[in-house]
């Protein structure tokens with residue numbers, strides 16, 4: 142599996158890091174995890190055709206994880222002039238957690254048919270495992286907002302887990318058990334900066350070590366994390382390999 146980090150940041154405008162988005166390429170499918178603002182443009186920067194994405198899995202319905210959904214769908218619907226061809230040739234499915242169908246209806250009401258490319262299907266995921274043909278995906282609810290899910294994807298004998306946004310979570314530890322890689326959020330520093338619904342470096346260390354994941358990829362970094370050396374702190378405490386997520390970084394899982 143090849144992972145491309147499209148956005149390693151948050152809602153904060155920051156030249157170093159865009160909003161959340163991750164492209165995962167397996168032999169059988171092209172997957173997007175989250176679609177924050179700039180994701181569609183970053184796909185182009187990474188040389189990945191947006192017309193080739195099979196599934197989009199949203200971790201939750203905050204704007205920094207969903208803001209590029211409409212631009213993505215509009216570009217897909219109206220592909221005229223695209224370097225990747227003028228028409229999408231295969232189905233596209235969108236998945237989110239609790240409330241996603243209502244959320245998508247609201248987008249449809251606002252943007253009419255422009256959000257509805259041919260071959261689109263939309264669904265809500267609950268907890269549990271599902272086979273997508275070429276990969277399996279397991280979802281678990283995590284403590285952030287009502288729609289929040291973390292994911293575990295397995296393909297070709299490799300496993301990738303993604304925390305989405307979350308507070309400390311035993312469900313996430315279970316989901317990331319012995320994974321080849323865990324993409325994990327680290328929003329803000331320890332101490333007074335701790336915000337409910339997000340992880341600090343100290344909590345990332347504990348989750349990483351308890352999960353047994355072989356590699357962790359630290360992401361969703363507010364600028365203050367870069368300013369206060371969050372990654373260095375995590376590196377000192379985690380037994381697994383630690384990678385700092387950077388926009389457009391490619392990682393072989």
Ligand SMILES: [Zn+2]
Pocket residue numbers: 151152161203205206306361
């Ligand atoms: Zn977020």
Ligand SMILES: [Zn+2]
Pocket residue numbers: 201203285306
């Ligand atoms: Zn969020």
